[in-house]
Amino acid sequence: MLSLSELNNKVKEYFEAESFTGTPHQLYEPIDYTLAQGGKRIRPAMLLAATQMFGGDIETARYAAIGIETFHNFTLLHDDLMDKSPMRRGKPTVYRKWDENTAILSGDAMNILAWRYFLRTPHHNLHRILRTFEKTSMEICEGQQYDMNFETQNNVTIDEYMEMIRLKTAVMLGGALKIGALYADANDNDMELLYDFGIKIGLAFQLRDDLLDVYGDTATFGKQTGTDIRDNKKTYLLLSSINKASSQQKERLMQLFSVSDGDQTAKVKEVIDIYNALDIRSEVENAINNLHNEALTKLNTISQPDNNKAPLYELTQQLLNRQI
C-alpha cells in the first residue's frame, strides 16, 4: 500500500516520463508549458488512491491519472482566458504569454489530449470509465457557465451557489475517485460512497477557499487576501452575510459589491467588518465541518480495511486543514 506522499511521487514520475511536445510547436508549446508547471495534482493522486484502495494495480490507471490532470489543466487554461486572469502558479497565463487564439486552440487540443490518455490503456471497464469522464467534463462546463452567470445575477441563493461549486469543483474529485475505483472493479455501492465522499470534500474545499480569501494568512495561503471582495465575487461568505444581515447591512453590502473602482482597501475592510459583526467566520467553519464529517462517514462506510483508505484520510486532512 503506497502512502499519500508515495502516490504523489508516482504522479510526478508519470508526468516526468511524458513528453507533451509535438508539431506544429505553436500548438504544443503552450500545452507543455501548462502541464510542466505542476500544481498540486490532487486529482490524479486521488484517482490512484481509489484504484489502490480496492486492491487494483495503479499502473492500469496510470494514463487515466494523466488524462484527468490534463483535462483539469485545460479547464484552467480556458477559464484564465475567459476571466482574463494574468497569472497562474506564479507564471503568465497562456493567453498572456502567447495570445487569445493560441489559448483557445491549445486548450481545445488539451481537451482532446485528455481523451488520448484515457484511451491509451484498454480495460474491461473502459466504456464506463469514459462515460464517467464525459459526464464529469460536461458538468464542469455547466459549473463554469453558472459561475459566469452569477457575475451579473442578483439574488444568487446559497443553494444555487452550492450547486455551482458542486459542478465546477466537486464533481471532478468525485469523478476522479470513481474512475480510479472502476480500474479496480469496486462494487457499485462502494463506488457511490466514494463518489459522494469526493463531492463533500470538494464542496468543503471550495468553502475553505472562500474563507481563506478573507481570513487566510497570505504567506501560507499563497494568494493576496480580499481578492474575492475586490472582484465583487459572490462567495459563500457574502451570500451567508446577506441572509443574516439587517436590511441596513444588506443594502450596504449590495452597494459595496457593485463598485469596482475607488478605495478598494477601505472597501475590503468595511466588508470584513460586516462579516465579523455577523460572525460569518464560524458559520462557514460550521458548514465546512459538517461537510467534512459527512465526507468521513461516507469513507468510513466503504467495505475496505482502514489501512487501504489511509492516503484518502490523509489527503482530506491536508485539504481541509490548510492554515487559516
Next chain:
Amino acid sequence: MLSLSELNNKVKEYFEAESFTGTPHQLYEPIDYTLAQGGKRIRPAMLLAATQMFGGDIETARYAAIGIETFHNFTLLHDDLMDKSPMRRGKPTVYRKWDENTAILSGDAMNILAWRYFLRTPHHNLHRILRTFEKTSMEICEGQQYDMNFETQNNVTIDEYMEMIRLKTAVMLGGALKIGALYADANDNDMELLYDFGIKIGLAFQLRDDLLDVYGDTATFGKQTGTDIRDNKKTYLLLSSINKASSQQKERLMQLFSVSDGDQTAKVKEVIDIYNALDIRSEVENAINNLHNEALTKLNTISQPDNNKAPLYELTQQLLNRQI
C-alpha cells in the same frame, strides 16, 4: 441499400430526433443554435455510407454520425471566433450573436458532447472507433494551427499547404469513413483504402474550393468571389502562381498579398489577371482531376460490390463537380 439522398434524409431525421437544449440555457442555447442550422452534413452521411457499404446496420452508427457532425460544428464555432468571422450559413456566428466567452465555453461543451454521442452505443470495436476519432480530432487542431501560422509565414510551399489542408479538412472525411467501416467490421485493407479515398476527395474538395473562390459563379457557389484574395489568404492558386511566375510577377504578387487596404476590387482584378496569364486554372483543375482519379482507384479496389459503393460514387461526383 439506401441511396445517397436516403442517407442524407436519415441524417436529417437523426438530428431532428435529438434535443440539444439543457441547463444552464446560456451554455446549451448556442449549441442548439449551431446544430439546428443544418449545413451539408457530409461527414455523417459518409460515415453511414461506409457502414452500409460493408453490410453493417446503419442504426449501430447513428450516434457516431451525430457525434462526428457535432465535433465538426464545434471546430467551426471556435474557428469563427479565432478568425473573427461574422457570419456562418447566413446567420451571425456564436461569438457575435452572444459573446467571446460564450463561444469558448459552448464550443468546449460541444467537443465533449461529441464524445457523449460516440459513447452512447456500446460496440465491440468502440475502443478502435474512439481512437480513430481522437486521432482525427487532434489532427484537425494541428491543421488549424498550421493555417493560422501561414497567415504570417512567408515561403509556404505547396507541400506544406497540402499537408495543412490534409489535416484541417481531409482527415475528417477519411476518419468518418473509417469509423463507419469499423461499425461494420470491415477488414483492415478495405478500411485503409476507404480512408485514403476520403483523404483524396478531401484534398480535391479543398482545391476546388480555392478555385471556386476565384472562378466560381457567385449565385451557384453561394459566396462572393475573390474573398481569399481580399483576405491575403495563401491558397493553392497563389502558391502555384508563385512557383510559375517570372520574378517580376512574383514580386508583384507578394506586394499585392501584403496590403489589406486600398482598392480591393482593382487588387482582385490584377491578381486574377496574373493567374490567367499563368494559366493557373488548368493547373488546379489538373491537380483536382488527379486526386479525383486516385480517389476513385481506391474506391474501385475495395472488395465490395459496386452497388454497395453507389452512394459514395454519387457523393464524390457532387463534391467535385460543383458549378464553376
